[in-house]
Amino acid sequence: MKQKERKFDALIGHLSDDLYRFAFWLCKNDALAKDLVQETYLRAWKALDSLRNEKAAKSWIFMILRREFARLFERKVPPITSLDDLEFDIEDTKPLGPDDKMEIDLVRDAILKLDKKYSEPLMLQVVGGFSCDEIAEQLNITKSAVMTQLFRARSKLQTALTRESKIGKAL
């Protein structure tokens, strides 16, 4: 048991914060995200023996999280499309200036409005740090489809950021 614990901790113990961030943006709710991460780790613990390639541990646990989300949490996600509706007060990791904070809030607001098919690959790339090939494998789609979705996701966010910034400037 101790050996299993050590292996578990070494392979995926350090990923809890990234998993939480990913879970938060999937669930759009702090409590659900915490539950999802806990469930993910529990599943991973039970299935640790099935992990053949230890180098793929990160992909493996993100895959578990996505499956657990689809299995238990997706239907519980509150219908949030604006940052103002988020029940959890997002606390940033480092202090930011008011302009930076404004821009970040605009991007967050735009992320909440993104369709899942655009937001998920983007989250896997930015939060998970996965390559296009890895995202394609995770989502079971082609690499070119991933690239298209990433392109469109960023385009939408940039458009929203530019539009909102202009409105801000006009005011």
Added chain:
Amino acid sequence: MNYFEFRQQLLTDSFTKDEEFHRLRKEDIRCAKAYAEAMEFEKTLKNAFNIKAPSNLKDSIILRQSTSHTIERSIKKYAIAATIFLSFLIISSAWYFKQPKTVEQFIIAAIKSESNVLLSQKPIPLNEVKKIFAGYDTAVGDDIGTVRFIHNCHTPGGLGVHMVVATETGLVTIYYMPKTQLEKKRIDFDTNNDKVALVTMKKGSVAIIADTTQQIAAVEPMLQKNLFFL
């Protein structure tokens, strides 16, 4: 790769290791400007996603895992206990339903299993015989005969004694059934090869199983004289 494709790459994956992409980034002014803007955006994007994870997250994960282990262990314990209980219930029921319903059925079942009895080459010492009967508050006289086998056994109503006595004309099986009350004082019946006599005693009853009625006639008075009920 042209400028349009460069911008496309920026929106797809600005951290690509593509050599052509990085060459353009360094050599083309428009590409360098677009890259700098993209990096600014990526920083904002990274910050937008980068929320602080709860400080107690790791503790709650460990707690959930250990709770789950405990619950699993408890479930396993209950499952094992339930399995043992059910097995016991099934075996007990099977044993109960297998038990002969009447003394006669018990005797027939006993005769069938009699071949499994391993007889002693030497007579069982009298004190051994007395010790076993003493367990049923019954004393044994000195003329109980040559006992070749004696053992506690299940009899209708409770435990009793299974004994095989050697007579001049062959072996005779005796069951002392202290908890078995017969409907009559004496019941005689035959099975395929054996003669059986069920005899009411002062305490319970005895079954005498022999090849012939003569053997029964020899053993029965011996038992009447040598079994004393305390």
